[in-house]
Amino acid sequence: EAGVTQFPSHSVIEKGQTVTLRCDPISGHDNLYWYRRVMGKEIKFLLHFVKESKQDESGMPNNRFLAERTGGTYSTLKVQPAELEDSGVYFCASSPRDNYNEQFFGPGTRLTVL
Amino acid sequence: AQSVTQPDIHITVSEGASLELRCNYSYGATPYLFWYVQSPGQGLQLLLKYFSGDTLVQGIKGFEAEFKRSQSSFNLRKPSVHWSDAAEYFCAVGVNTGGFKTIFGAGTRLFVKA
Numbered sequence: 040e041a042g043v044t045q046f047p048s049h050s051v052i053e054k055g056q057t058v059t060l061r062c063d064p065i066s067g068h069d070n071l072y073w074y075r076r077v078m079g080k081e082i083k084f085l086l087h088f089v090k091e092s093k094q095d096e097s098g099m100p101n102n103r104f105l106a107e108r109t110g111g112t113y114s115t116l117k118v119q120p121a122e123l124e125d126s127g128v129y130f131c132a133s134s135p136r137d138n139y140n141e142q143f144f145g146p147g148t149r150l151t152v153l
Numbered sequence: 154a155q156s157v158t159q160p161d162i163h164i165t166v167s168e169g170a171s172l173e174l175r176c177n178y179s180y181g182a183t184p185y186l187f188w189y190v191q192s193p194g195q196g197l198q199l200l201l202k203y204f205s206g207d208t209l210v211q212g213i214k215g216f217e218a219e220f221k222r223s224q225s226s227f228n229l230r231k232p233s234v235h236w237s238d239a240a241e242y243f244c245a246v247g248v249n250t251g252g253f254k255t256i257f258g259a260g261t262r263l264f265v266k267a
Contacts, residue, residue, distance in 0.1 A: 043196075070253070074257075081257050081260070082255075082257040082260075083257075084254040087252040094251065095250050095254060097250070132197075132255075139252075139253035140185050140204065140247050142255060144189070144197035144199075
């Protein structure tokens with residue numbers, strides 16, 4: 040069984056540019072989560088999808104961040120325009136429908152904004 | 154507010170020595186508790202989890218953790234550390250918000266010396 044995959048593994052962009060991160064959850068997992076770790080600080084929750092619906096987006100830092108999950112399969116996280124403080128590692132996780140607690144994490148996307 | 158504290162930013166132990174990583178949490182209800190490990194270049198891997206029942210839980214790679222409600226702690230232990238255990242370890246609490254999110258501690262980086 041394939042795990043959670045994320046693309047790209049690394050991204051280097053300049054301030055003001057747009058970047059789109061992609062997450063493919065484990066097949067059949069209704070729950071999908073985004074987290075990020077900025078500058079060696081805590082890993083922070085961004086949002087939680089149940090299928091294509093945003094269940095909890097309380098962690099989204101501002102309106103430069105847009106997450107989508109059309110069709111309830113893969114998800115994208117777009118940062119537009121990117122700022123220096125957005126640099127960090129963005130993790131995606133997924134879990135089965137009835138088991139929120141068993142989250143499986145992807146390898147992360149390391150984003151560097153110059 | 155929910156929070157997780159890992160008081161040790163980094164720890165160095167000799168190979169073969171025992172290990173204990175500390176974790177304290179703050180959460181009003183019965184917590185779902187986790188320990189994750191991130192090796193260099195890898196994603197987050199679940200070591201073990203506690204939901205209910207026996208307060209001493211066994212995990213992968215020879216790790217165990219003990220839930221102590223009176224101390225709000227969930228310390229991670231291993232009797233004999235191997236060089237391959239060098240990594241960053243994250244304690245986390247799962248929170249039901251109508252959705253679900255995981256709140257992480259800041260992490261403890263483990264160094265293993267020969």
